[in-house]
Amino acid sequence: MKKHTWEPLGTLESAVMKVVWSQSPITAREVCDRMTGREERAYTTIMTTMDRLHRKGLLEREKDGLAWRYTPALSQPEFEKALADALAADILQSHGETALAAFVDAAADVDESLLDRLTQLIAARRRGRR
Structure with missing residues (x-):
């Protein structure tokens, strides 16, 4: 992986990464299902956030049927x-x-x-x- 200068994560990004770090590989639907309370968001919001984290280099992904299965690029x-x-x-x-x-x-x-x-x-x- 190329060297990055990491930026602090936003609240939603942090919540998503917490789920991915604890349970990967994982799909956006599975992340969405595990987020409750104040962290709960629409599936499309989680999907967009995970795509953004992938583009930032924090998540790696592989196609699994119609969905992407994500793993963290770095441990917590x-x-x-x-x-x-x-x-x-x-x-x-x-x-x-x-x-x-x-x-x-x-x-x-x-x-x-x-x-x-x-x-x-x-x-x-x-x-x-x-």
Whole structure:
């Protein structure tokens, strides 16, 4: 798969991907049937959303009779990592030193052990590993 710069997903796209990540391969009809409550949408809306996710490179598909059967192009953790990488790179490129200080402050505010993990990740990166 070609390298993408991923964008955050919209509410409906996130709901669809959550279903696909949990139960694939899957058709648009099956996704529609599994979405309830506030997530519930018309079949054509789900079908259009899944086609858009396919064009964005997040879903792969194969013809199954008259329908498409979709699978995720990335696992949920892979997508979250790629999205976080792209967002972090954008923030660091735009805000440099200020962004670094904000990451450190945020890590300390969330959980002090994240600072230790940040130190380990920096050391590993300097050694050429991730």
